[in-house]
Amino acid sequence: MRKRRHRTRAARAVVAAAVLATAGCNAAGLGAGAGASRPSAATPVWNTSPASIAAVGDSITRGFDTCLVLTDCPEASWATGSDASVNSLAVRLLGATGAARSSWNFAVTGSRMSDLHSQMAQAVKKKPQLVTVMAGANDACRDSLDSMTPVAVFRTEFEVAMDTLRQALPKTQVYVSSVPDLKRLWSEGRTNALGKQIWKLGICPSMLGDADALDAAATKRRDTVQARVRAYNGVLKEVCAKDSRCRFDNNAVFDYRFGTDQLSHWDWFHPSRDGQARIAEIAYRTVTAKTP
Numbered sequence: 444m445r446k447r448r449h450r451t452r453a454a455r456a457v458v459a460a461a462v463l464a465t466a467g468c469n470a471a472g473l474g475a476g477a478g479a480s481r482p483s484a485a486t487p488v489w490n491t492s493p494a495s496i497a498a499v500g501d502s503i504t505r506g507f508d509t510c511l512v513l514t515d516c517p518e519a520s521w522a523t524g525s526d527a528s529v530n531s532l533a534v535r536l537l538g539a540t541g542a543a544r545s546s547w548n549f550a551v552t553g554s555r556m557s558d559l560h561s562q563m564a565q566a567v568k569k570k571p572q573l574v575t576v577m578a579g580a581n582d583a584c585r586d587s588l589d590s591m592t593p594v595a596v597f598r599t600e601f602e603v604a605m606d607t608l609r610q611a612l613p614k615t616q617v618y619v620s621s622v623p624d625l626k627r628l629w630s631e632g633r634t635n636a637l638g639k640q641i642w643k644l645g646i647c648p649s650m651l652g653d654a655d656a657l658d659a660a661a662t663k664r665r666d667t668v669q670a671r672v673r674a675y676n677g678v679l680k681e682v683c684a685k686d687s688r689c690r691f692d693n694n695a696v697f698d699y700r701f702g703t704d705q706l707s708h709w710d711w712f713h714p715s716r717d718g719q720a721r722i723a724e725i726a727y728r729t730v731t732a733k734t735p
Contacts (some may be wrong), residue, residue: 448554473661489690491731493572493616496533498522499562499604500577503623504550508707509716512641515552521714521722522575523548529719532618547571555581556597559604567611574608574615575726577696579622579675583668584647591649591671598678604688605682617689618730620722621697623678625650626669628712631703638711646712669686672697690735695725 486633492544498520500502506524510516518524523546524531525539533542550564556578566574578601582592592600632638633654642651645705650668653661676697683689703711705718714722729735 458640460707461684468540489688489735490572490616490732493536493730495569495571496536496573496575497546497566497569498548498550498575498577498668499559499566499572500550500575500620501554501581502550502552503580503719503722504548504575504577505552506683506719507552509708509719512709513644517548519717519719520548520550521717521726522546522550522577524719526716526719528716530723531719532723532730535723536573536726536730545571553581554578555601555625556592556604559600560607563604563607567608567615570612571615573618573730575620576586576604576679577616577620577722579672579679580647581650582675583622583625583671585649585699588649588667591668594671594674598682601678601682605686609686614688616730617683617686619683619689619691620726621679621680621692621694623699623701624669624673624697625672626665627701628706629654629665631701632706632711634703635711637655638706641710646710650711675687690729690732692729695729696722699725701717718729 445731468523468666504520504522506516506519508514508516509519519529521529521531523533523542525543531542533546537545549565551558551562554562559578563574563656579597582597585591605617608617629650632642632651639654642654650665676694680691680693683691688701699721701714701718701721705715705721707713707715707718
C-alpha cells in the first residue's frame with residue numbers, strides 16, 4: 444500500500460509539472476499554436492515626426508535641371524531643399540531652420556542602385572532618424588535594353604544598401620519612393636521641341652531615343668523599359684516590406700500623372716519645382732501617415 448501511494452503521488456507530481464510548464468510556455472509566447480503572437484510591445488512604432496533626415500538617390504533628389512540646364516539644384520530637392528515653392532519633405536517635417544541644420548543630401552546625379560550602398564555609408568555618419576531613398580530610374584535609363592540592370596541584381600544591390608544602413612543604424616526609419624513612370628514622361632515631354640533636342644544629348648536613351656518614332660520596334664522598346672521599371676518597383680516594395688521600419692510609397696510617385704507643369708522646362712523630363720513639390724507631398728503623406 445505504501446508503494447502504491449508513493450507511485451500515485453509521483454504520477455500526480457509529473458502531471459502537475461507538465462501543466463505548469465505548458466502554461467508558462469504559452470504565457471511567454473513560446474511553443475504556442477500558429478495563431479499565437481508575440482507581445483505587441485516588441486513591435487516598433489513608426490515616428491511620424493523624425494528630427495533629422497538624410498537623402499540618398501539620383502538626379503531627381505539633386506534637383507537636376509530644375510534651376511539651370513544640365514545642372515544640379517539641391518535647393519529645389521523634394522527631399523531636403525530650401526526652396527519655399529517646393530516645400531521639401533525636410534522643411535515640412537523640421538521647419539526651414541531645422542531643415543538647414545538637420546537634413547543632408549547625399550544623392551548623386553547619374554547614380555544607379557549599385558551606388559546606393561556608398562551613399563548610405565555616408566548617410567549613417569550623420570545618424571539621421573529618417574533616410575529617404577529614390578533610386579532606380581538610371582538602372583532603366585541606359586544606352587540599350589541589354590544594358591538595363593537585371594531585376595535580380597537590382598534586388599541584391601538594394602538589399603546591400605539597406606544592410607549597410609541597418610548594420611549601423613538599426614532603428615533609423617526609411618522612406619522609399621517608387622521609380623517614376625518614364626513612359627509617361629516621354630509622352631508628355633515629346634510635345635516640346637526644345638526638350639527633344641536636350642534628350643539627344645543622352646538623357647535616358649532607352650526610353651527617350653528617337654522620341655517621335657511610333658513604329659512597332661520603338662513601341663516595344665519603350666514597353667520593355669516600362670516593364671523593367673514596374674519590376675524595380677516590385678522589388679522596392681518587397682524588400683521594404685521585410686523591414687519593419689521601412690515605408691514604400693505604394694507606387695504613388697509612379698502613378699502620379701506628371702504633366703508639362705511638373706516637368707523641367709530645360710529638359711522636359713526631370714521634375715520642375717512644381718514636380719518636386721508634388722513628390723514632396725507624396726513623401727510627407729507617407730511618412731506622417733499613422734499606418735503604412
